[in-house]
Amino acid sequence: MRVADLIKKKGSTVATLPATATLAELLEVLDDQKIGAVVVLDGEDVVGIVSERDVVHHLRGGAGSGAALSELMTTSVQTCTMDDDLTHLATTMTQGRFRHLPVVQDGRLEGIVSIGDVVKARLDALEAERDHLESYLRQ
Numbered sequence: 845m846r847v848a849d850l851i852k853k854k855g856s857t858v859a860t861l862p863a864t865a866t867l868a869e870l871l872e873v874l875d876d877q878k879i880g881a882v883v884v885l886d887g888e889d890v891v892g893i894v895s896e897r898d899v900v901h902h903l904r905g906g907a908g909s910g911a912a913l914s915e916l917m918t919t920s921v922q923t924c925t926m927d928d929d930l931t932h933l934a935t936t937m938t939q940g941r942f943r944h945l946p947v948v949q950d951g952r953l954e955g956i957v958s959i960g961d962v963v964k965a966r967l968d969a970l971e972a973e974r975d976h977l978e979s980y981l982r983q
Contacts, residue, residue: 845929845930845965845969846926846927846928846929846930847924847925847926847927847928847929847930847933847947847955847957848926848927849965850930850957850961850962850965851926851947851954851955851957853965854955854961855955856947856954856955857955858883858946858953858955858956859873859874859877859879859881859882859883860882860883860884860885860953861873861882861883861884861885861894861913862884862885862886862913863884863885863886863891863892863912863913863914863917864912864913864914865884865912865913866909866910866911866912866913867899867902867907867908867909867910867911867912867913867916868909868910870882870894870899870913871899871909874896874899880895880896880943880944880958881893881894881895881896881943881944881956881958882894882913883921883946883953883956884913884914884917885953888951888952888953889951890921890923890946890948890953891917891919891921892913892914892917892918892919892921893917893918893921893944893946894913894916894917894918895918895942895943895944898916898917898918899916901916902915902916921946922936922940922942922945923945923946923947923948924936924945924946924947924948924957925947925948925949926947926949926954930957930962930965930966931966933945933957933962934959934962934963934966937959937962938959943958943959943960944956944957944958944959945957945958
């Protein structure tokens with residue numbers, strides 16, 4: 845399965861904020877939308893990603909909730925494309941120890957893939973394969 849197939853099923857909505865947004869604004873978005881990461885944009889360009897881990901690290905350092913996202917975001921953002929294979933993404937995410945990959949195609953943010961999305965897609969594929977094999981054996 846490719847990223848494009850997953851995005852078609854789950855949708856392309858991505859929570860985003862500008863780098864000037866505050867940690868307090870980020871926490872509101874994370875809590876309201878029940879998500880674990882927000883993509884940081886400068887106009888339409890992906891300039892960072894900020895996750896729950898980034899927040900914990902930042903707060904542990906004694907900083908307050910008025911800090912700008914530019915102070916705590918990860919700037920070396922790994923991305924994927926619509927053509928990437930989900931099995932490859934699972935390996936990349938596991939080895940890199942991160943749980944979210946923005947989907948960027950032709951320089952534009954097109955969606956986001958979480959490790960949960962990858963696991964669910966794999967489980968769905970295995971279940972479909974099992975059902976197909978059971979059907980074949982009953983014939």
